[in-house]
Amino acid sequence: MKNNKLVIVGTMAFDEIITPTAESGKILGGAATYIGLAAAFADADIAAVSVVGEDFLQEHLNLLTDRGIDISGVEQVSGGKSFYWKGKYHDNMNKRDTLDTQLNVLADFNPIVPEKYRDASIVMLGNLDPNVQQKVLDQLAPNPNRTVLLDTMNFWMDLQLNTLLNVIKQVDIITINDEEALQLSGEANLVLAAKAIHKMGPAYVIIKKGEHGALLFYKDQPFFAPALPLEKVVDPTGAGDSFAGGLSGYLAAQQTTNATTIKAGILQGTAAASLCVGTMGTSGLVQSSKEDFFAQLQKLERLRTITL
Amino acid sequence: MKNNKLVIVGTMAFDEIITPTAESGKILGGAATYIGLAAAFADADIAAVSVVGEDFLQEHLNLLTDRGIDISGVEQVSGGKSFYWKGKYHDNMNKRDTLDTQLNVLADFNPIVPEKYRDASIVMLGNLDPNVQQKVLDQLAPNPNRTVLLDTMNFWMDLQLNTLLNVIKQVDIITINDEEALQLSGEANLVLAAKAIHKMGPAYVIIKKGEHGALLFYKDQPFFAPALPLEKVVDPTGAGDSFAGGLSGYLAAQQTTNATTIKAGILQGTAAASLCVGTMGTSGLVQSSKEDFFAQLQKLERLRTITL
Numbered sequence: 051m052k053n054n055k056l057v058i059v060g061t062m063a064f065d066e067i068i069t070p071t072a073e074s075g076k077i078l079g080g081a082a083t084y085i086g087l088a089a090a091f092a093d094a095d096i097a098a099v100s101v102v103g104e105d106f107l108q109e110h111l112n113l114l115t116d117r118g119i120d121i122s123g124v125e126q127v128s129g130g131k132s133f134y135w136k137g138k139y140h141d142n143m144n145k146r147d148t149l150d151t152q153l154n155v156l157a158d159f160n161p162i163v164p165e166k167y168r169d170a171s172i173v174m175l176g177n178l179d180p181n182v183q184q185k186v187l188d189q190l191a192p193n194p195n196r197t198v199l200l201d202t203m204n205f206w207m208d209l210q211l212n213t214l215l216n217v218i219k220q221v222d223i224i225t226i227n228d229e230e231a232l233q234l235s236g237e238a239n240l241v242l243a244a245k246a247i248h249k250m251g252p253a254y255v256i257i258k259k260g261e262h263g264a265l266l267f268y269k270d271q272p273f274f275a276p277a278l279p280l281e282k283v284v285d286p287t288g289a290g291d292s293f294a295g296g297l298s299g300y301l302a303a304q305q306t307t308n309a310t311t312i313k314a315g316i317l318q319g320t321a322a323a324s325l326c327v328g329t330m331g332t333s334g335l336v337q338s339s340k341e342d343f344f345a346q347l348q349k350l351e352r353l354r355t356i357t358l
Numbered sequence: 359m360k361n362n363k364l365v366i367v368g369t370m371a372f373d374e375i376i377t378p379t380a381e382s383g384k385i386l387g388g389a390a391t392y393i394g395l396a397a398a399f400a401d402a403d404i405a406a407v408s409v410v411g412e413d414f415l416q417e418h419l420n421l422l423t424d425r426g427i428d429i430s431g432v433e434q435v436s437g438g439k440s441f442y443w444k445g446k447y448h449d450n451m452n453k454r455d456t457l458d459t460q461l462n463v464l465a466d467f468n469p470i471v472p473e474k475y476r477d478a479s480i481v482m483l484g485n486l487d488p489n490v491q492q493k494v495l496d497q498l499a500p501n502p503n504r505t506v507l508l509d510t511m512n513f514w515m516d517l518q519l520n521t522l523l524n525v526i527k528q529v530d531i532i533t534i535n536d537e538e539a540l541q542l543s544g545e546a547n548l549v550l551a552a553k554a555i556h557k558m559g560p561a562y563v564i565i566k567k568g569e570h571g572a573l574l575f576y577k578d579q580p581f582f583a584p585a586l587p588l589e590k591v592v593d594p595t596g597a598g599d600s601f602a603g604g605l606s607g608y609l610a611a612q613q614t615t616n617a618t619t620i621k622a623g624i625l626q627g628t629a630a631a632s633l634c635v636g637t638m639g640t641s642g643l644v645q646s647s648k649e650d651f652f653a654q655l656q657k658l659e660r661l662r663t664i665t666l
Contacts, residue, residue: 241589262570265587274584274661279573281549313664353582354662356621 053171053193055095056302058085059161059186060176060291062100062110062124063133065331067287068149070141074285077331078110080133081176081201084288087335088295088322089174090117091343094302097167099123099186101159103130113336122164130155143283144260163189171305174298175200175221176291180214187220197307199223200252201294204230219251223312225294227258240265241272254312256297258290264316268309275316278324278349285330289323292335296322321346361479361501363403364610366393367469367494368484368599370408370418370432371441373639375595376457378449382593385639386418387443389484389509392596395643396603396630397482398425399651402610405475407431407494409467411438421644430472438463451591452568471497479613482606483508483529484599488522495528505615507531508560509602512538527559531620533602535566548573549580562620564605566598572624576617583624586632586657593638597631600643604630629654 065079082100089096097120102110106126114121136150161182168191175183175198183200190196200221206214207230218224224247228240235246244255244267255267261283263276296319297312304311324346325338373387390408397404405428410418414434422429444458469490476499483491483506491508498504508529514522515538526532532555536548543554552563552575563575569591571584604627605620612619632654633646 239589241587259570262567263582263584272587272661273664274571274587276571276582276584279549279580279582281547310665317664353580356581356625357618 052305053169053195054093054302054305055097055167055170056089056172056174056298057097057099057163057167057170057186058082058089058174058176058295058298059099059183060085060178061133061156062098062102062106063135064105065287066134066136066150067285067330068136068138069143069285070139072284072330074330078113079135079287079331081178081291083114083332084291084326084335085174085176085295085298086114086119087117087332088292088319088326089299089302090119091296091322091340092299092303092318094172094299096120096299096302097123097164097170099161099163101125101127101155101161103127103132103155106132113332120164120167123162123167125162127155137287139286143286161186161189169193171196172298172302173198174294175217176294177201177203180206180210180217183217184213187217197222197301199225199294199298201225201290202230203227204233207234215250221252222307223254223256224252225256225258225290225297227260227290231255231257241267245270256316258293260286260289264293264320266313266316268312273313273316275313275320276350276353277320278346278353280324280328283327286327288332289327292322292326293319295319317347317350321350360613361477361503362401362610362613363405363475363478364397364480364482364606365405365407365471365475365478365494366390366397366482366484366603366606367407367491368393368486369441369464370406370410370414371443372413373595374442374444374458375593375638376446377451377593378447380592380638382638386421387595387639388441389486389599391422391640392599392634392643393482393484393603393606394422394427395425395640396600396627396634397607397610398427399604399630399648400607400611400626402480402607404428404607404610405431405472405478407469407471409433409435409463409469411435411440411463414440421640428472428475431470431475433470435463445595447594451594469494469497477501479503479505480606480610481506482602483525484602485509485511488514488518488525491525492521495525505530505609507533507602507606509533509598510538511535512541515541523558526555529560530615531562531564532560533564533566533598533605535568535598539563539565549575553578564624566601568594568597572601572628574621574624576620579617581617581621581624583621583628584658584661585628586654586661588632588636591635594635596640597635600630600634601627603627625655625658629658
């Protein structure tokens with residue numbers, strides 16, 4: 051029976067982004083937004099679970115519904131304001147400072163997975179309070195072929211480590227950046243960090259290294275996917291979410307999770323991230339067609355191939 | 359007619375290396391040493407061109423001759439002292455400070471390429487004063503199928519930029535690390551840096567990123583080779599030289615230089631570098647058999663392969 055359902059939980063938000071060369075003003079952002087837009091390049095049946103305020107416009111929701119994403123699990127709170135984040139990137143674009151965070155409606159977010167999607171094969175827990183991630187897991191109907199992916203960041207390690215570790219136990223695939231992998235594991239080396247994180251639960255540990263690509267560790271066998279070399283990075287915001295979206299969308303479409311589909315999925319995630327970072331905010335993903343996406347995938351294959 | 363001759367010019371030296379966990383004492387080092395030992399994994403006819411002092415022991419020279427490397431171009435200066443370098447690595451092993459440099463016999467080095475090797479197909483100009491690199495080029499006999507490789511570093515950009523640029527003009531392949539590629543080109547982005555360096559002469563620009571692998575740029579088409587993820591890096595000294603050695607040895611053995619052999623050669627260089635950094639100084643290369651080398655190559659293939 052076909053089950054290409056993908057449930058995504060994450061923020062839908064407004065961002066204000068300052069880079070060395072530009073200021074975005076208040077624009078659409080949020081993990082679920084990037085993940086959803088990136089996942090929609092694949093032939094998956096996608097539902098977003100999130101919360102927004104009254105300030106979230108129909109045109110923003112349309113960006114998701116236009117891509118066939120089910121938003122019946124996106125709660126809109128009357129009189130509420132959407133989650134807001136303001137950040138500034140350093141000169142090399144590899145580091146950023148958070149200038150402002152306003153949780154707003156996110157503070158009381160009680161996620162509801164739509165009935166139709168409770169048996170989803172793929173569940174993508176976007177970077178979010180691990181208590182919310184757990185509530186999503188608690189609502190799922192049994193599915194022996196389910197794959198659960200989790201993305202997280204240092205913020206939750208600092209504030210909610212025990213809850214986070216409990217969620218990580220239930221997860222098949224974790225995506226985490228290199229510095230955060232070291233922090234979570236307490237190791238100073240990525241290979242040792244991956245081994246330690248395996249022991250926390252996930253069979254597949256994916257370490258994101260930004261412009262330096264991504265490493266998958268599975269049964270101590272590493273796989274590496276390079277990032278596409280780009281002449282210009284406009285805004286790295288959402289690159290990790292786009293990566294998770296490309297990967298989880300592909301796994302849902304394949305209806306099979308194993309080392310081979312995950313590796314191929316990492317390349318899909320890499321392609322999505324490359325479309326994301328070339329423009330400000332979500333516009334790179336929004337403006338890209340499936341053809342644009344496949345063109346990035348082809349560039350990635352050439353980047354990896356010895357004999358042309 | 360078979361011509362698998364490889365001429366290497368570079369230092370042969372004594373190093374003293376301090377890492378966060380170890381001190382080497384005075385040990386064998388030098389670019390030509392690392393390059394020669396790494397190149398010798400391939401079926402190439404290798405000659406080293408260098409200069410050493412009276413303090414250079416027969417046992418050190420034997421390490422090269424035992425691998426079949428011709429050292430008739432290695433001048434030993436009676437009463438002279440060998441080049442000496444002392445350096446200390448930072449905690450993350452990615453940066454190092456030079457604590458002491460004594461040029462000694464290197465100050466008056468006048469390289470002589472042995473007659474038999476003047477028609478070599480592959481010439482590897484190791485990191486060295488570009489005036490010496492030029493003198494080697496000046497002694498070569500014509501060979502329309504020759505490939506010249508050059509490795510260099512920021513020191514020569516600071517001190518001998520014009521001479522270096524003149525050598526770079528005559529070179530087919532340049533290997534250079536990421537920071538130095540930015541410095542040489544004046545760009546802030548590696549893709550743009552590679553384009554600028556292409557214009558200086560080399561058709562093939564290889565940017566070394568250490569633990570993050572290596573990027574080849576050829577006709578604006580990039581190729582990426584990942585580094586092997588390692589649990590322990592003992593001493594990064596000579597990794598770049600080992601990379602250049604693995605690459606140049608392979609090209610000499612193949613007797614064909616094109617985008618495909620260069621890409622494959624980059625993997626050979628990566629495998630050699632992975633053997634180098636796991637131990638202090640040259641001992642990793644010295645203790646490794648061809649079987650050890652091929653085992654690293656196989657690990658690299660698994661690291662790059664989706665379907666196992």
